[in-house]
Amino acid sequence: MVRKALRWLGYGLAAILALLVLAAAWIWFASSRELGRTHEARPERLAPPSAGQLADAPRQARILGCFSCHGEGLRGRLMLDIPNVVKVWAPNLAELAPRVSDQQLAAAIRQGIGADGRGLLAMPSPQYSRLSDGEVAALIAVIRAQPPGGAPTPPARLGPFGRVGLAFGMVETSPRLIEQFRVRQPYDLGPDHEAGRRIAAVACAECHGPDLTGDGPGGGGGAPGLALAGAYDLDRFRTLLRTGRPPDGRDLGLMAEVARLNFSHFTDEEIARLHAYLRARAERVPE
Numbered sequence: 067m068v069r070k071a072l073r074w075l076g077y078g079l080a081a082i083l084a085l086l087v088l089a090a091a092w093i094w095f096a097s098s099r100e101l102g103r104t105h106e107a108r109p110e111r112l113a114p115p116s117a118g119q120l121a122d123a124p125r126q127a128r129i130l131g132c133f134s135c136h137g138e139g140l141r142g143r144l145m146l147d148i149p150n151v152v153k154v155w156a157p158n159l160a161e162l163a164p165r166v167s168d169q170q171l172a173a174a175i176r177q178g179i180g181a182d183g184r185g186l187l188a189m190p191s192p193q194y195s196r197l198s199d200g201e202v203a204a205l206i207a208v209i210r211a212q213p214p215g216g217a218p219t220p221p222a223r224l225g226p227f228g229r230v231g232l233a234f235g236m237v238e239t240s241p242r243l244i245e246q247f248r249v250r251q252p253y254d255l256g257p258d259h260e261a262g263r264r265i266a267a268v269a270c271a272e273c274h275g276p277d278l279t280g281d282g283p284g285g286g287g288g289a290p291g292l293a294l295a296g297a298y299d300l301d302r303f304r305t306l307l308r309t310g311r312p313p314d315g316r317d318l319g320l321m322a323e324v325a326r327l328n329f330s331h332f333t334d335e336e337i338a339r340l341h342a343y344l345r346a347r348a349e350r351v352p353e
Contacts, residue, residue, distance in 0.1 A: 096233035097224060104183035105241050107173035115204035123204035125331050129269060131190070132205070134327040140212045142219035146188050152228040152237075154188045155219035160212045171206050178240020185239030187222045190272045192240060192247040197268060250276035253351045255343065262343025265336055266292070269329070273320065278347070289321070295341070296348025303341045307332055 115123070127133060135156045137143040142158030163171065166181045173179045178191030197205075224232060231237035252267050254260075266278055273289040274280055280291035298306065302313050307329040310322030318325075332340075 093229050093233045097229035100232050100239065101184070101222075101224070103185060103239075105177070105179045105185055106183070107169070107177050107179045110169050110172035110176065110202070111199045112168055112172055112203045112206070113199035115200040115207065119200050119204040120207060123208045126201070127205055127208045128331040129328050130194070130205075131324070131328050132208070134324075139216075140209060141216045148225075148228075150225035150227050151231070152187070152225060153223045155222070158216045158219050159209050160214050161216045161218055163209050163212070164214050168203075168206050171209060172202050175202055175205060178244060185241045187237075187239055189240045192243040192276070193268055193271045195244050195247055196264075196271075247271065247276045252276075252278050253347050255346050255350065259339075259343040259346055262339035262341070263347075265332075265340045266343060269340075273324075279351075292344050293348045293351065295344035298341070298345075300338060300341050303344075304334070304337050307337055307340075 132140065135143075135145050136159055137156070140159040141161070142156050144153070145156040146152060146154040162181070170181045174181070174186065174189065174191070176191060176195045176197060178186045178189050180186050194202075228237060252263050252271070255263065270278060270292065274292050275289075278292040280289060295303065298313075306312055307325050309330070310318055310325035312318060
């Protein structure tokens with residue numbers, strides 16, 4: 067009896083091991099297929115930027131995080147490193163740009179599609195898909211203005227948990243997220259608040275969700291909805307965006323970093339418009 071029980075236990079353990087091996091193989095295959103999937107970029111309209119857009123483009127590139135992600139000179143850097151999940155290097159655009167066309171750069175910015183046709187990871191193209199043709203052309207001018215050079219950065223590396231997430235759709239490449247940003251727009255409060263709404267749609271939506279409700283891309287949640295901004299007066303809101311410090315002095319983590327590196331480049335007028343929109347939105351859109 068004991069031998070028979072041990073034999074069946076061995077069969078059971080072997081079956082479980084075989085299932086685990088098959089599951090691991092499927093996860094590897096599915097995640098590798100998604101990483102290697104190519105996309106056909108649609109043609110980009112690149113309207114010549116106005117003189118004002120060109121002059122302001124370096125500041126806008128700071129606000130949008132181009133330099134905080136890709137580093138000074140846009141020469142690339144390790145921007146995301148979560149053990150056992152993912153390691154992502156922002157590409158060295160100073161090395162890449164001379165080898166690709168404006169169309170390819172625009173497709174990377176607004177469509178999340180790399181020069182090799184593959185979907186980009188951790189590239190905020192879903193919110194950049196809301197940029198105008200002239201704004202994208204001005205950003206490309208900023209990229210091409212950087213002194214060329216440096217070495218290519220390594221490709222993204224997925225750890226075991228990252229591969230599970232990609233295989234099961236919990237982690238998605240940028241092209242798959244763009245449709246959510248097209249459909250889920252921030253609440254429209256009319257022409258008086260359109261300027262603030264657009265700033266929020268482009269600068270805040272990556273973390274706070276396509277429609278600013280806190281329900282991030284892929285339903286991942288994360289940062290809270292922006293109804294809480296209604297509790298800030300303009301002075302405290304300005305301090306938050308410029309320094310990352312809330313009134314109670316808490317460490318806001320990523321928000322603090324983004325505020326110091328990116329949002330500190332907002333003008334007072336932009337902050338006032340964004341604040342007015344978020345205050346009005348908080349009164350109209352309960353979360």
